[in-house]
Amino acid sequence: MDIRKLDRTAVRETARVLEQADIEDWDAPTxxxxxxLRRLVAHMAGQHHGFAxxxxxxxxxxxxxxxxxxGADPLTAYRTAADAVLDAFARPDVLTREFAIPEISAGIRFPAPTAIGFHFLDYVVHxxxxxxxxxVPLHLDTETxxxxxxxxxxxxxxxxxxGPAAQFRPAxxxxxxxxxxxxVLTTLGRSPGWSAPAAPASAPRHRSGQGDVPAR
Structure with missing residues (x-):
């Protein structure tokens, strides 16, 4: 399993999906x-910078x-962050390193393949x-x-x-x-049938649906 290739696939797919966001979508629920969506993407971009x-x-x-x-161009900001982490992971010696990821553990350093695996899973889910x-559809191949x-x-x-700081919800x-x-989603506490809560009749959105209980 080439974890860097898999990670690149997942990250590039997040950018492709985000290219379909309209201006009003950045205030949409997730x-x-x-x-x-804006807050989620700010988190995603921040994590890219952290892993880099x-x-x-x-x-x-x-x-x-x-x-x-x-800022005013969230898609470009996200792409910049994504490029930074993919470039960092592509360095020839990166797989020999250990990563500090204090949000997971303050006292443990993780072998690079394990750490990149954490990142990969996050960006499949995100x-x-x-x-x-x-x-819109998410396109991931069977291997990914x-x-x-x-x-x-x-x-x-x-x-x-x-709890509010949990990375995933109970399965x-x-x-x-x-x-x-x-x-993957149910194992990490997400409902595959989730859709955005219906917008009020006075403020229709071009994408809506009946929501169920959200999972972070």
Whole structure:
């Protein structure tokens, strides 16, 4: 499994999906509870910068992990962050390094393949979050989805998934006929059937639907 290739596929797909966002979409709700698309993408861009810093040995500084300022052109800001992390991961010696990721553990450094695997899983899931917020398809090949499921099944369940700071929610039961991506989502506490809450009649949106319980 080439984790860097898989990660690049997932990250590039998030950028492709975001290219379909209209101006009003940046205030749209997402499957991440209480997060608009703008706030989700600020988090995603910030994590790209954090992982890029970690790849260069600077991940200990919590400041590099903060949500990014997206400014007036959030798509360009996101693409810049995505390019930064993919360039950092592409360095010839990166797989021999250890990454500090204080948001996961303040006292443990992670081997690069493991750390890049964390990043990869996040961007498979966040790619789905963005696609659902926009009401558009997420295109991931079978290899990418199956690799994400392998990593998702290793994420511990239980009490650590409860609370506002939890990265994922407790696992859900998979729906009948669930495909591989659905299994990734339910393993990490997301409902594959999520859609944005219906907009008020006085303020219709071009994409809407009946929502269910969101998962961050």
């Amino acid at each position: 499957p991440c509870a209480d997060w608009t 810093a970690a790849a260069a040995g600077g991940g200990d500084d919590l400041a590099v992990w903060q949500p990014a300022a997206l 790619g789905w979050d963005v696609a659902r917020a926009l009401g 989805a199956e690799a994400a499921l392998v990593i998702a099944l290793r994420v511990p369940d239980g009490e650590r998934r409860i 859900l039961s998979a729906p009948p006929g669930a495909d591989t991506l659905d299994l």
